Amino acid sequence: MQEKTKIAVLGGGSWATALVKILSENKAEVRWWLRNTEDVQHLQQFGHNPRYISGVKFDLNYVLPSNNIQATIQEADWVIVAVPAAFIQQALSLLSAEAFQGKTLVSAVKGMIPGQNVLITDFLKNHFGVPAEHQCVIAGPCHAEEVALEKQSYLTIGSHDIDRAEAFCQLLRNRYVKANPLDDIDGVEYCAVLKNIIALACGIAHGLNYGDNFQAVMVSNAMEEIERFLHAIMPLPRKLTGSAYLGDLLVTAYSQFSRNRTFGNMIGRGYTVKSAQFEMNMVAEGYYAVQSIHELNKRLNVEMPIVSAVYRILYEGVGPGVEIDILKDQFK
Ligand SMILES: NC(=O)c1ccc[n+]([C@@H]2O[C@H](COP(=O)([O-])OP(=O)(O)OC[C@H]3O[C@@H](n4cnc5c(N)ncnc54)[C@H](O)[C@@H]3O)[C@@H](O)[C@H]2O)c1
Numbered sequence: 097m098q099e100k101t102k103i104a105v106l107g108g109g110s111w112a113t114a115l116v117k118i119l120s121e122n123k124a125e126v127r128w129w130l131r132n133t134e135d136v137q138h139l140q141q142f143g144h145n146p147r148y149i150s151g152v153k154f155d156l157n158y159v160l161p162s163n164n165i166q167a168t169i170q171e172a173d174w175v176i177v178a179v180p181a182a183f184i185q186q187a188l189s190l191l192s193a194e195a196f197q198g199k200t201l202v203s204a205v206k207g208m209i210p211g212q213n214v215l216i217t218d219f220l221k222n223h224f225g226v227p228a229e230h231q232c233v234i235a236g237p238c239h240a241e242e243v244a245l246e247k248q249s250y251l252t253i254g255s256h257d258i259d260r261a262e263a264f265c266q267l268l269r270n271r272y273v274k275a276n277p278l279d280d281i282d283g284v285e286y287c288a289v290l291k292n293i294i295a296l297a298c299g300i301a302h303g304l305n306y307g308d309n310f311q312a313v314m315v316s317n318a319m320e321e322i323e324r325f326l327h328a329i330m331p332l333p334r335k336l337t338g339s340a341y342l343g344d345l346l347v348t349a350y351s352q353f354s355r356n357r358t359f360g361n362m363i364g365r366g367y368t369v370k371s372a373q374f375e376m377n378m379v380a381e382g383y384y385a386v387q388s389i390h391e392l393n394k395r396l397n398v399e400m401p402i403v404s405a406v407y408r409i410l411y412e413g414v415g416p417g418v419e420i421d422i423l424k425d426q427f428k
């Protein structure tokens with residue numbers, strides 16, 4: 097009998113839950129780390145994650161929930177990090193560089209480490225010595241909620257090692273998930289960070305009662321902003337109309353499931369940052385990312401009017417109406 101592929105998934109949120117569904121249904125052995133003991137016990141007893149997309153039922157012959165992070169990754173060949181960026185340092189604090197040796201690290205995160213202002217793959221390299229070519233990122237327009245409903249979805253797996261990316265694609269592909277490898281790992285990782293900030297802006301505009309016409313112009317301006325930033329930080333020939341770039345921006349800017357758009361919408365309607373965070377059970381990565389991009393851009397000096405507007409709204413207390421009014425006059 098062929099041995100099962102052993103995969104560790106770190107994180108108890110929506111995306112981790114959807115990834116565990118995909119991988120375990122493909123008959124991989126999934127060791128799943130969740131920080132909350134009651135959630136682990138609930139999963140072991142009932143086969144559901146009680147907090148996020150709880151309709152998904154897991155086959156416990158393939159899914160092994162645990163709150164011991166060292167034991168979870170020990171046997172795994174692949175380790176998927178699906179913890180929001182702001183909590184990664186804390187989540188991985190019990191692990192040493194040796195714990196990751198010989199494994200492939202896969203970032204499912206669309207964010208940056210706050211304060212350090214680095215991508216997750218760079219953090220894993222700097223902090224744990226995981227070589228760049230031993231890493232992959234999961235990109236592309238894919239909401240966990242739609243995976244749970246088995247709606248047709250597309251993922252792009254970025255890696256400097258294209259064979260490794262293809263091997264990971266093979267673990268993901270199923271009836272409703274298509275996966276493709278791509279070597280522009282940094283480009284898709286930065287694009288995923290930026291699209292979350294743009295979704296915040298779209299949500300803010302919607303909350304202020306701007307309509308679809310305005311949002312379409314905002315998204316097309318945003319695409320130019322993303323292109324300028326990617327060109328400045330990582331110049332490469334890349335097809336930005338691809339689903340890991342434009343596709344991911346569109347899903348997050350328009351979908352009812354978007355965390356970032358929902359958060360922005362609350363800000364546009366007059367919620368404070370604290371009250372919006374309190375009301376959402378989920379994490380809007382764009383809130384943290386906009387600070388990191390703002391810091392990085394002090395060096396790059398890229399023209400990023402939408403990102404700058406979101407930064408001023410969320411971190412400098414400028415009224416959302418004031419900032420969106422300024423953008424309104426700049427857009428063509
Ligand atoms: N949800 C999606 O559809 C989706 C799709 C692609 C990528 N992602 C990315 O996956 C990553 C995980 O996001 P998600 O959507 O699964 O999360 P989520 O918003 O569904 O859930 C929030 C997660 O944050 C954790 N959390 C909250 N407060 C915490 C704290 N103080 N310390 C530690 N952990 C805390 C929760 O336990 C939970 O796991 C993010 O980077 C996100 O951008 C999400």
Ligand SMILES: O=P(O)(O)OC[C@H](O)CO
Pocket residue numbers: 206236237238239292295344347348349351353354355356357
């Ligand atoms: O749309 P959001 O803000 O929920 O982000 C989730 C994923 O990045 C969509 O691909």
